[in-house]
Amino acid sequence: MQMRSSRGWVWVAFGVVVVFLLAQVVWWLVFQRNTIQQNIEYAETAWLQEAALVQQLWAATAPEKRETLRLELQKAFPHLEVEGERVYVNPERLQAYRTEQMRHLRMFAYEGPVFLLVMLLGLYIIGRSLRSEQEFKRRQQNFLMAASHEFRTPISTLRLLAQTLTMRELPREKQLAYLEHMTHEIDRMEDLTERLLATSRLAQGMGQIKPERHDLNQAVSRCLARQQQTLAARGAVLHLEPAPTPLPVDLDPEAFALVLSNLLDNAIKYSPQPEKPIWVRLHSRGGQAVLEVEDRGVGLSKGQLQQIFEPFYRVGDEQTRRTRGLGLGLYLVKSITELMGGRVWAEALPQGSRFVLSFPLVEAQGLVGERRPA
DSSP states (O other): OHHHHHHHHHHHHHHHHHHHHHHHHHHHHHHHHHHHHHHHHHHHHHHHHHHHHHHHHHHHSOGGGHHHHHHHHHHHOTTEEEETTEEEEOHHHHHHHHHHHHHHHHHHHHHHHHHHHHHHHHHHHHHHHHHHHHHHHHHHHHHHHHHHHHHHHHHHHHHHHHHHHHHSOOOHHHHHHHHHHHHHHHHHHHHHHHHHHHHHHHHTTOOOOOOEEEEHHHHHHHHHHHHHHHHHHTTEEEEEEOOSSOOEEEEOHHHHHHHHHHHHHHHHHTOOSSSEEEEEEEEEETTEEEEEEEEOSSOOOGGGTTGGGSTTOOSSOTTTOOSOOOSOHHHHHHHHHHHTTOEEEEEEOSSSEEEEEEEEOOOOTTOTTOOOOO
C-alpha cells in the first residue's frame, strides 16, 4: 500500500511539472509576442519623431551646407529619406524592420514547442525508467517471497520427516517411503539452488558454455530419458516427435539439459488438469534446427510474450499464486540459449502455449555420441 501511495505521488508530481511547463511555454510565447509588438510600435514612433526633428534641422540649414548634412544624415539615420524639403521614414526600411521582428517571433514560436517537446520527452523517459525500476523492485520483492516459500516448504517437510523417523519405530516400507520423500525434497532444493547459482553466474557475466557438436534429436532424447520418471510423477504425458533426419548443432549438453528441463517444468506447472499433455517436436527450417515445447495449459496473453523472459517476472501476485517457482526459469532459458548461439520465443495458442528454440544447423561430421561402424 505504501509503494502504491508513493507511486501515486510521483505521478502527481509529474503532472504538476507538465502543467507548469505548458503554462511556462505559453506565457513565454505571449510575452515574446507582446514584446516584439511593442518594439515595432516603439520603432515606428521613434523614427517618426526623428523624422520631425531632422525636418526642422534640414529647414534651418543653409542650402550650400545641405549636401554635407545629407551625407551625415544617411550615416546617422539610414531609415530616413530626404526629398526636396521633405524628410520622411523610408517605408521599405520600416517594412524590413517589421519583417525581421516577425521572423524573431516565428523563431520563438518554433523554439517554444521544440523546448516543450524535448522536456516532455525527457520526462517520459524518466517516467518509463521509474516505472521499470518500480516494476523490477516489485518483482524482486515477489522473488524474495517466492524464494522464502520455496525453501521453507522442503525444509519444513524434511524436518517433520526426520523427527518422525527418529521419534517413532516405523516399518521398513514406511521408512523407505519417508526416505524417498526426503530425497525428492532434497532434489527440489538442489534444483532451486542450481537455478539461483546459474542466474547469479549469468548476472555477473560468468556463464561459461562449452559447445560441442550434437544431434539435437539425440540430445533431447537423452534429456527426456533422464527426466522420464520425474515428469510422469508430476502428471506429464510426453509426445515426442523427432525430426526424420539428424539435426547437427553446437550446444553444451549440461546447459541444454537445464534449458529443456525449465521448459518442461514451465509446461507442467501451468497445466492444471490431472493429465498434462506436452508435445516436444523437432524439425529443420531455413537452415535452423527447431525445437518446440507445446502444452495445453493456461496460456499467455500477447502482452506477456516478451515479459516472461525477464528475470523475476511472474504473472499475478506471489501471495495469490497457485504454482511454485521463482520467476527465473524462462530467464535462464533465454540467456543460456543465446549463449549457445540460439534463439527462443513464445507463441500464444487458443489453448496453451508454445515455446520455440532454434539453433543454426552445422556440418554433421564429428557428432558427439554418434554411432560409428565397427
